[in-house]
Amino acid sequence: MKRKLISRGVAASVALCLIGTAALAQQVGITTSKESLSAAYKGKVYSPYAERSFATFPLWGETHLHTGYSMDAGLFGNRTLHETGYRFALGEEVMASSGQPVKLSRPLDWLVIADHSDQMGFVQDVIKGDPVVLATEQGRRWNAGIKGTVEEAQATSLNLIETFAQNKLDLKLIEAYSPGSEKYMTIWDHIVKTADAYNDPGNFTALIGYEWTSLVKGGNMHRNVIYRDDATRAGMVAPMTMAEPYGSQDPLDLYAWMEAYEEKTGGNVLAIAHNGNLSNGIMFPVDRQYTGRKIDKKYVEARAKWEPLYEVTQIKGDGEAHPLLSPDDEFADFGTWDEGSLDLLTPKKDDMLQYEYAREGLKNGLVLEERLGTNPYKFGMVGATDAHTSMVTAEEENFMGKHTGYEASPHRVTHPFQKTETGVRYSWQMQAAGLQAVWAEENTRESIFAAMQRKETYATTGPRIGLRFFGGWDFTTDDVKSRQPAFNGYEKGVPMGGDMRPREGNKAPSFMVYALRDPIGANLDRIQIIKGWTDSKGETYEKVYDVAWSDNRKPDANGKLPPVGNTVDIENANWTNTIGASELAAVWVDPDFDPDQRAFYYTRVLEIPTPRWIVYDAHRFGIELPADSTKIDQERAYSSPIWYTP
Numbered sequence: 001m002k003r004k005l006i007s008r009g010v011a012a013s014v015a016l017c018l019i020g021t022a023a024l025a026q027q028v029g030i031t032t033s034k035e036s037l038s039a040a041y042k043g044k045v046y047s048p049y050a051e052r053s054f055a056t057f058p059l060w061g062e063t064h065l066h067t068g069y070s071m072d073a074g075l076f077g078n079r080t081l082h083e084t085g086y087r088f089a090l091g092e093e094v095m096a097s098s099g100q101p102v103k104l105s106r107p108l109d110w111l112v113i114a115d116h117s118d119q120m121g122f123v124q125d126v127i128k129g130d131p132v133v134l135a136t137e138q139g140r141r142w143n144a145g146i147k148g149t150v151e152e153a154q155a156t157s158l159n160l161i162e163t164f165a166q167n168k169l170d171l172k173l174i175e176a177y178s179p180g181s182e183k184y185m186t187i188w189d190h191i192v193k194t195a196d197a198y199n200d201p202g203n204f205t206a207l208i209g210y211e212w213t214s215l216v217k218g219g220n221m222h223r224n225v226i227y228r229d230d231a232t233r234a235g236m237v238a239p240m241t242m243a244e245p246y247g248s249q250d251p252l253d254l255y256a257w258m259e260a261y262e263e264k265t266g267g268n269v270l271a272i273a274h275n276g277n278l279s280n281g282i283m284f285p286v287d288r289q290y291t292g293r294k295i296d297k298k299y300v301e302a303r304a305k306w307e308p309l310y311e312v313t314q315i316k317g318d319g320e321a322h323p324l325l326s327p328d329d330e331f332a333d334f335g336t337w338d339e340g341s342l343d344l345l346t347p348k349k350d351d352m353l354q355y356e357y358a359r360e361g362l363k364n365g366l367v368l369e370e371r372l373g374t375n376p377y378k379f380g381m382v383g384a385t386d387a388h389t390s391m392v393t394a395e396e397e398n399f400m401g402k403h404t405g406y407e408a409s410p411h412r413v414t415h416p417f418q419k420t421e422t423g424v425r426y427s428w429q430m431q432a433a434g435l436q437a438v439w440a441e442e443n444t445r446e447s448i449f450a451a452m453q454r455k456e457t458y459a460t461t462g463p464r465i466g467l468r469f470f471g472g473w474d475f476t477t478d479d480v481k482s483r484q485p486a487f488n489g490y491e492k493g494v495p496m497g498g499d500m501r502p503r504e505g506n507k508a509p510s511f512m513v514y515a516l517r518d519p520i521g522a523n524l525d526r527i528q529i530i531k532g533w534t535d536s537k538g539e540t541y542e543k544v545y546d547v548a549w550s551d552n553r554k555p556d557a558n559g560k561l562p563p564v565g566n567t568v569d570i571e572n573a574n575w576t577n578t579i580g581a582s583e584l585a586a587v588w589v590d591p592d593f594d595p596d597q598r599a600f601y602y603t604r605v606l607e608i609p610t611p612r613w614i615v616y617d618a619h620r621f622g623i624e625l626p627a628d629s630t631k632i633d634q635e636r637a638y639s640s641p642i643w644y645t646p
Contacts, residue, residue: 048484048487052487053441054439054441054486054490054495055438055439055440055441055451055456056486057466058437058438058439058458058464058466058467059109059110059205059437059438059439059440059443059448060108060109060110060435060436060437060464061089061108061109061110061111061112061205061435061436061438061448062108062111062112062383062384062385062392062394062434062435062436063112063114063207063209063224063226063272063311063382063384063436064112064114064211064224064272064274064311064314064384064385064386065085065111065112065113065114065384065385065386065387065390065391065392066078066113066114066115066116066211066386066387066388066389066390067080067081067082067084067085067113067115067390068080068081068097068123068124068390069081069082069115069120069121069124069187069191070115070116070120070123070211070388071116071118071119071122071123071160071161071164072116072157072161072388072403073115073123073388073389073390073403073404074123074124074127075123075146075156075157075160075161076157076388076403076404076405077097077098077403077404077405078097078388078389078390078403078404079097080094080096080097080389080390081390082113082190082191082194082195082390083194083198084390084391085111085113085390085391085392086111086113086194086195086198086206088102088103088104088390088391088392089104089107089108089111089204089392090107090108090198090204091103091104091106091107091108094390094391096389096391096400096404096407097389097390097404097407098404098407098408098409100407100408102391102393102398102400104392104393104395104398105395105398105520106464106520107204108204108392109204109205109443110204110205110206110207110438110443110448111204111205111206111207111392112207112208112209112224112226113191113195113206113209114209114210114211114224114225114226115191115210115211116210116211116213117179117210117211117212117213117239117240117241117242118164118177118213118241118242118243118247119164119169119173119174119177119243120177120184120187120188120191121177121183121184121186121187122173122177125183126139126142126143126146126160127143127146129143132172132173132176132183133173135172136170136172136173137170138163138169138170138173139170139173141156142156142159142160145159154405164243165215165218167243167244169243174243174245174246175246178241178243178246179238179239179240179241179246179247180238184238185238188235188238188239189231189235191208191210192208192230192231192234192235193231193235194206195207195208195231196230196231199230199445201442201443201444201445202442202443202444203443204443205443205444205445205448207226207227207228207445207448207449208226208227208229208230208231208234209224209225209226209227210224210225210239211223211224211225212224212225212239212240212241212242212254212271213241213242214242214248214249214250214251214254215242215249216249216282216290217280217341218280218340218341219278219279219280219281219282219290219341220274220275220276220278220279220283220341221249221251221273221279221282221283221290222273222274222275223251223254223271223272223273223274223307224271224272224274224311224384225239225240225254225258225269225270225271226269226270226271226272226449226452227267227268227269228267228268228269228445228446228449229265229267229268229269229445230445233265233266233267234265234267236264236265237260237261237264237265240253240254240257240258250289250291251303252289252298252299252302254271254306255271255302255303255305255306258270258271258306259306268449269306270306270307270308270309270449270452270453271306271307272307272309272310272311272382273307273310273311274310274311274314274319274382274384274386275311275314275316275317275319275386276310276319276355276356276357276358276361277316277317277318277319277322277336277337277338277356277357278316278317278337278340278341278356279341279352279355279356280340280341280348280352280356281349281351281352281353281354281355281356282355283355283356283361284355284356284360284361284364284365284377285355286355286364286367286368295368295372296372297372297373297374299376300368300369300372300373300374300375300376301374301376303376303377304374304375304376304378307376307379308378308379308380308452308453308454308455309379309380309381309382309452309455309457310358310361310377310379310380310381310382311382311383311384311386311459312358312381312382312383312434312459312638313335313383313384313431313433313434313459313460313461313638314383314384314385314386314431314433314434315385315386315387315401315402315430315431315432315433316337316386316402316430316431317335317336317337317338317431318334318335318336318337318431318433318461319356319357319358320332320334320357320358320359320604320638321357321358321359322336322338322353322356322357322360323336324350324353325353325354325357325359325360326359326542326544328543328544329542329544331528331544331604331606331634331636334633334634334636335431335433335461335633337425337429338353338356339418339425358379358381358638359530359532359542361377361379362377362378362379362532362600362602362641363532363534363540363541363542364377364540365377365378366532366533366534366540366598366599366600367534367538367540369598369645370534370538370598371538375643378643379455379640380452380455380456380457380458380496380497380640380641381457381458381459381602381638381639381640381641382436382457382459383433383434383435383436383458383459383460383461383462383638384434384435384436385433385434386402387400387401387402388402388403388404389401389402389403389404389407392435393432394432394433394434394435394461394462395432395462396432396462396610396611396612396613396616396635397573397613397616399432399613399616401427401430402417402427402430406427406430408617409621410617410621410622410623412427412617413426413427413428413614413617413618413623413625413626413629414426414427414428414626415427417429417430426626428614428625428626428629428630429629429630431461432461432462432612432613433460433461433462434459434460434461434462435459435460435462435463435464436457436458436459436460437457437458437459437460437464437467438451438452438456438457439451439456439457439495439496440456454497454498455496455497455498455640456495456496456497456498456640457496457497457640458496458637458638458639458640459637459638460635460636460637460638461633461635461636461637462635463517463518463521463522463607463635463637464518464519464521465515465516465517465518465521465524465605465607465637466514466515466516466517467496467513467514467515467516467603467605467637467639468485468486468489468495468496468512468513468514468515469495469496469511469512469513469514469602469603469639469640469642470485470486470488470489470490470492470493470494470495470496470511470512470513470642471493471494471498471500471509471510471511471601471642471644472489472492472493472494472500472501472509472510472511472512473493473500473501473503473504473507473509473510474492474504474507474510475488475492475493475510475511475512475587476510476587477587479492479512479587480512480513480514480585480586480587481585485512485514485585488512489512493510493512494642495642496602496603496639496640496641496642497640497641497642498642498643499642499643499644499645500642500643500644500645503595508589508590508591508593509589509590509593509601509644510587510588510589510590511529511547511587511588511589511590511601511642512585512586512587513527513529513547513548513585513586513587513588513603513639514583514584514585515527515548515583515584515585515603515605515637516582516583517580517581517582517583517607521607521610521635522575522577522580522607522608522610522635523550523577523579523580523581523582523607523608524550524580524581524582524583524584524605524606524607524608525549525550525564525580525606525607525608525634526546526548526549526550526561526564526584526605526606527546527547527548527549527584527585527586527603527604527605527606528544528545528546528547528603528604528605528606529544529545529547529588529601529602529603529604530542530543530544530545530601530602530603530604531543531544531545531590531592531599531600531601532599532600533594533597533598533599533600534597534598534599535597536596536597543592544604545588546561547586547588548584548585548586549561549564549584550564550579550580550581550584550608551564551565551579551580551581564579564580564608564609565579565608565609566608566609566632567579567608567609568609568610568611568615568631568632570611570615570618570631570632571619572619573611573615573616573618573619573620574611575608575609575610575611577608579608580607580608584605595646596646597646598643598644598645598646599643599644600641600642600643600644601641601642601644602638602639602640602641602642603637603638603639604636604637604638604639605636605637606634606635606636607634607635607636608634609632609633609634610632610633610634610635611631611632612630612631612632612633614629614631615631615632
C-alpha cells in the first residue's frame with residue numbers, strides 16, 4: 001500500500017481546521033467579541049453590503065411584449081404564445097413564427113407580457129373558422145381572406161384592425177369576446193396561470209399585465225396595466241377594454257377600473273402610457289382632455305396616482321424630445337416618428353407636438369402643479385419594445401422587428417410599414433428599442449413593482465448601460481470617486497424618481513451621476529443633465545448640460561462639446577471601442593438655480609456611434625440599403641427625473 005504524501009502546508013491547514021474556534025482565536029491573537037469589534041470600528045459595520053436595504057445592481061426587463069393572443073400580432077402571423085415569450089426571456093433558444101431560431105445574448109431578469117385586452121383570442125378563432133365567428137358577415141369575410149393569397153391575407157388583416165380601431169366591429173363579435181364571456185375568461189385564466197408558472201422569485205420575475213388599447217380617431221392613448229399580484233387576485237377581475245359598450249377610451253375610466261380592482265382584490269396595479277408621439281396631441285393635455293372635459297383636480301390627482309411611469313422609447317419611435325420643440329438640443333432628433341396617428345384619421349400638425357413628448361410632458365406637469373396643486377406628469381422613464389413577435393429583441397444585431405412579417409429577412413428593410421399623409425413609412429425606420437432597468441432590492445414581483453412605483457427605474461434604447469443618478473445639496477467630487485457611489489448617494493440625497501429634500505441654507509442643488517457601459521456594448525460618449533423649469537408666469541424652459549465626457553475633449557467658446565468621433569465600419573457592420581470611455585462620472589451643481597422656480601432634472605447618457613440594425617441586415621443578406629436610410633445612431637439611456645419644489 002502506497003502512503004499518501006501530504007505537504008507540510010496542507011497538513012497545517014487541516015490541523016487548524018480541527019482546532020476549536022476559541023482556541024484558534026487565542027493562538028493567532030484575534031479578539032472575536034462583539035464589544036471589541038464595535039469598539040474597533042466605532043459602531044460601524046465592516047461589510048459594506050451588510051445592513052443595506054438598497055439595490056446594488058439593476059434588474060433588466062420590459063413591460064410591453066405581445067404574443068399571438070393580441071389581435072394585430074396574430075393577424076400578422078404570430079402563432080406563438082406566452083410560453084414562448086417567457087422561455088425566450090429566460091435565455092432559451094426558441095423558434096420564431098417565421099421559422100428561424102432566435103436567442104438573446106443574455107437572459108432578462110423579469111418580463112411583462114402585455115397582450116391587448118380587447119378581443120383576446122379572437123384572431124385564432126377567425127383563422128380556424130370558429131362557429132361564433134362564421135355566424136357574422138365580418139367573420140366569414142375575414143376567415144376567407146386570411147386563407148387567400150399573401151396579398152389578400154395582408155389586406156384582410158389591415159381591414160380587421162381598422163374596423164376594430166374605428167369601433168365598427170360587429171356587436172355579436174364584441175359580446176362573444178368581451179370581458180366576462182366564457183371565451184375571454186378561459187384565455188385570461190391561461191395567461192395569469194402561465195405567468196405564475198414561470199415566476200421564480202429570486203431568479204426570474206413574470207409580472208402579469210395587459211395593454212388597454214385606447215384609439216381616439218387613431219390617436220394613440222394606450223396604457224399597459226401592470227399587476228403586483230399573482231393569478232389568484234389577477235384572475236378575479238377581467239381586464240379593462242376599449243370597445244364600447246363594454247369598455248371605454250377615456251383614461252379616467254381606466255383609473256376607475258384600477259381603483260375598483262384594488263378595492264375588490266386587495267391587490268395593486270399601475271399603468272404606463274406609451275407612444276405619445278402618435279397621439280396627435282392628446283397624450284399630455286394642459287387645458288382639456290380629448291373629450292373636451294376641462295383638466296381639473298380629479299384628472300391630475302387620478303393620473304398622478306395611477307401612472308407613475310411613461311414609456312419613453314420603443315420600436316415605434318423615441319419619445320424623449322423633438323427637434324422642433326428643442327432646437328438647441330443637438331441630440332433631440334433621434335428615432336423621430338411624427339407623421340401622424342396610428343391609422344391617420346387625424347392629420348398631424350406641429351402644434352400637437354408640445355402635448356406628445358416626454359420632456360414637454362414633464363414641463364407641462366410643472367405648470368399644472370402650480371395651477372392645481374398636483375403634477376399629473378411626474379413620471380419615471382421606461383423603455384420597452386412593443387414587439388408583437390413574443391420575443392424581446394432590442395439589440396441592434398439581434399433585432400426581429402415589430403411583427404412576424406418584419407422578422408429577419410432580405411426584404412424587410414424596404415418593406416412598407418405604414419402609409420402616411422406624406423408618403424410611406426418603411427420598416428427601416430423602426431427602432432431596435434428598448435429596455436428598462438429597475439433598482440430593486442431583490443428579483444421578485446413585490447420588489448420590482450415597488451421600484452416602479454417609486455420611479456427608481458430608467459430606460460435605454462437597447463444597451464444595458466449601468467446608470468446611477470442622485471440629487472442632494474452637498475455632494476462633492478469625493479462622493480463619486482468611491483467605487484460604490486450609491487452609498488453616499490442614498491445617505492446624502494435621493495435617487496432617480498425622487499423629490500429633493502428641503503433646501504439647506506442658500507445652496508444650489510448638486511447631482512451625482514455615474515454611468516458604466518454595457519459590458520458587451522459600446523463605449524460612452526458623454527453624460528448630460530436635462531433641466532426643465534417654469535417661472536412665475538407659467539412659462540416653461542429647458543436646458544441641456546454636458547456634465548461628463550470622454551477623450552479629454554474641451555468645449556468651444558460657446559460651450560459646445562466637439563463630437564466624440566465615429567469608428568463605424570458600415571460594410572462590415574462593426575465598430576471599435578477605440579474612442580469613448582468605459583465609465584463616466586460627475587458631480588454637477590446647477591449654475592442657474594432659482595429657489596423660487598419648480599424644476600426637474602434627468603440624465604441622458606450617450607454611447608459612441610454604432611451601426612443600426614439595418615446595417616447588420618445589409619451585411620448578412622448582401623443587400624443594398626436605401627440611400628436616405630439612417631445607418632448610424634448613438635444609443636442612449638434616460639434616467640427618471642428628480643424634482644425640486646420651492
